[in-house]
Amino acid sequence: EEQYLVAEQKTKELEKAKEELEDYSEQLRKSSQYKSNFLANMSHELRTPLNSILILSQLLGENENRTLNEDEEGYAKVIHTSGTDLLKLIDDILDLSKIEAGKVVLTIDEVNLTEYPELMKLTFNPIADKKDIAFNVHLADSLPDVWYTDGQRLQQILKNLLSNAFKFTETGSVNLRFEQADEGMLAISVTDTGIGIPKDKQKLIFEAFQQVDGNTNRLYGGTGLGLSICSEFARLLGGYIKVDSTVGQGSCFTVYLPQLTQEQADSIQLAIQE
Ligand code: ADP
Numbered sequence: 001e002e003q004y005l006v007a008e009q010k011t012k013e014l015e016k017a018k019e020e021l022e023d024y025s026e027q028l029r030k031s032s033q034y035k036s037n038f039l040a041n042m043s044h045e046l047r048t049p050l051n052s053i054l055i056l057s058q059l060l061g062e063n064e065n066r067t068l069n070e071d072e073e074g075y076a077k078v079i080h081t082s083g084t085d086l087l088k089l090i091d092d093i094l095d096l097s098k099i100e101a102g103k104v105v106l107t108i109d110e111v112n113l114t115e116y117p118e119l120m121k122l123t124f125n126p127i128a129d130k131k132d133i134a135f136n137v138h139l140a141d142s143l144p145d146v147w148y149t150d151g152q153r154l155q156q157i158l159k160n161l162l163s164n165a166f167k168f169t170e171t172g173s174v175n176l177r178f179e180q181a182d183e184g185m186l187a188i189s190v191t192d193t194g195i196g197i198p199k200d201k202q203k204l205i206f207e208a209f210q211q212v213d214g215n216t217n218r219l220y221g222g223t224g225l226g227l228s229i230c231s232e233f234a235r236l237l238g239g240y241i242k243v244d245s246t247v248g249q250g251s252c253f254t255v256y257l258p259q260l261t262q263e264q265a266d267s268i269q270l271a272i273q274e
Contacts (some may be wrong), residue, residue, distance in 0.1 A: 036101035043094040092225040134173040169194030196247040
């Protein structure tokens with residue numbers, strides 16, 4: 001009799017704990033939703049005034065009527081670059097919060113790979129020339145002309161990896177290669193001859209806000225969000241990113257992507273949310 005009562009008491013306690021746990025996870029889900037909505041609204045509200053700052057500081061910096069002296073023209077340019085950095089940060093935070101909330105909408109389309117070398121050269125030749133770094137792009141002959149994936153996200157991944165490659169390289173070269181990999185995957189690698197990444201940090205850098213040099217007065221700017229966004233996008237596109245790097249010699253980041261249909265992309269999205 002007594003044992004039965006104890007067991008009954010225990011069952012009740014367990015049920016209560018289970019209810020509490022369910023309440024708690026519901027609260028967590030809601031507050032994470034609030035956070036995402038807040039970030040999305042905030043980003044939008046921040047972007048509107050920032051756009052005016054960007055457009056007007058650019059006009060000032062161009063100084064076509066010579067109304068500013070040299071110092072003032074310099075100040076206008078600083079306002080413009082700081083504004084551009086801020087916009088990038090806002091966009092990155094918005095992207096991350098969308099990923100966290102499972103709200104990224106992928107659009108699978110025919111991506112014309114043959115257009116990529118020109119596209120990337122157009123974007124990165126100016127910085128390559130400025131830093132006197134060679135920038136080479138190679139597209140393997142064995143690849144099909146079109147690849148089914150989300151072209152916009154793919155461009156975002158590559159631009160992030162290439163920006164890093166140029167940021168952390170002072171001399172030498174940056175190479176972008178598109179090749180066929182095992183299991184019908186596309187392998188895109190970005191190789192640089194820059195500062196490299198210590199082995200014990202190579203996993204960490206894919207987490208949000210993580211940088212090898214975490215000091216506030218560090219040499220290189222940035223937020224530590226780029227790589228976490230890249231790896232989440234690669235995952236949403238059914239692939240992954242690998243890094244191989246030696247300190248003082250350089251780094252190689254490779255993105256592996258399968259060909260996808262819209263249905264496959266949607267089911268990856270659902271699976272990740274669960
Ligand atoms: P951010 O570049 O804004 O700091 P990322 O998430 O893109 O953020 O990169 C995180 C960190 O990884 C960088 O701060 C840097 O320490 C390291 N890293 C990324 N790419 C490279 C690279 N090509 N060479 C050396 N270090 C790199």
